[in-house]
Amino acid sequence: MNRSRPPAAVNRRGFLARAARRLGWVGLAGLVTARSRAGAPQTGGEPALRYNLDRFTKTDPKYLRFEEVGRVPSPRASLRRVTVGPSGHWYLAAGNHVCQLHPRTGPGWEVTLASTVRCVSPGPEGDLLVGVRDHLEAFDARGQRRSTWAAPGPKAWLTGVCATARDVFVADAASRVVLHYDRGGTLLGRIGTRGAGRTGGVFVVPSPYFDVHAGPGEELWVANPGRHRLESFGLEGTPKTSWGVASFDLAGFCGCCNPAHFVRLRDGRFITSEKGIPRIKVYSATGEFEGVVAGPEAFPEYLDNLNRGPVGLDVAVDEAGQVLVADTLAGAVRIFRERPSA
């Protein structure tokens, strides 16, 4: 016959230990609950409330005329612009710096400015014009500062510069005009000012993306992003021609204001770059859509970039006809070469 076990004696030490253990379990459970509530983001959202660009973010492969053949990392952070000089040197504007480098020999000189560099243009003799927000600075071919040009106005916001042998054209997004200077920095005129019978001015520039490119010949091409087209002028400012339509289709320029940047190939074709839906395309010399250099799938992080807003992908063309893209988020210049079959 079993004897019943005597009840365990209640003692103070055992009571306190049990209470501490129970408190610990309760605390742990509370912590887990709080974490699960705070750490489970709900980003799905109602489909009707979502801004849907899915159908525009895939490129039909039959339109892809270029392929990526390489990447060159930027020596400095915050890469913004890229351009190619007459000797084949690349000039990268990144943060407050302009870095010269050659694709074969590597980095060259570097200059540092007081504020963010917004545009760069090499001159025909290897000299360099660098635009910060409100003025230009001129450097010689060895990177020595030659002069600082006067600001065109107190609110100037320079976004594009283009130097020829005789002239310099500067795009000012704040006043929505292209400033025409001589090589010494004397202001010769303004292109795009309000004229008789025209109330809205020539250029519509909702955001600070306003690019300009001279040549070939006596021709100046200016992006008119708010009207979704490229426009040409005589060097004295006479309007000549324009092309481009607003459309989310591949043949048009998407969003409120595009193209953000453009450049011309040696054969006169245009390479354009759009922000919002990042896509780089090629158009004929007369503005017919030919194909895609790089579609949105080449820049997936740009579509998920709501905290920073749109980032423009600057484009340049090297001597071999390759398209250089300043990929800001990747911090590298990406090189695209035309496919032989294209």
Added chain:
Amino acid sequence: MSAPEAPSVPTRRGFLGAGLRGALLFAAGAFTTLMGRHLRAERTVWQLDPYKCIACTNCATHCVLEQSAVKCVQFHPMCGYCKLCTGYFEPQPSGLNTGAENQVCPTGAIQRRALEDPYYEYRIDEPLCIGCGKCVVGCVLFGNGSFALQVRHDRCLNCNECAIAIVCPAQAFSRVPASQPYQLKTREHQA
């Protein structure tokens, strides 16, 4: 001659009693300090940082109010007054007019008014806005980002634990001084 007093023997009961008295004294001091700080501190309210916001639509669906206290606001100094506003028009609209099928806003809460060609003004009709942020995505993705979500303090109940802040995936919500209840966007932040 009196005999010397024997040293008191520490007992468990005495030790615990002294410890309890000390803990009570400490708790009273801490409580007084915290109350003093609380009374001196400035009143705070909930607000969301427009530069952290990813317009995930949670603001429209998680506020304890039937219609969210979060509304879209238009920062007019930043607006490009675009003819083709991507915050107003659906991607690839059939026409640049005020047809409902062309509008991004599911409740038609954005008013479009022509200024001089080619500029248009966009205003938020706040009673219609549900704070979904669909227009914010369109504006920020392509344009200047002049549309942004903000907690409107004429509606917000200033809950101790904001139901939207708990689920905000961008952790954009924080308590801000009631004297500066809104977080404004600026052109300087652009580009």
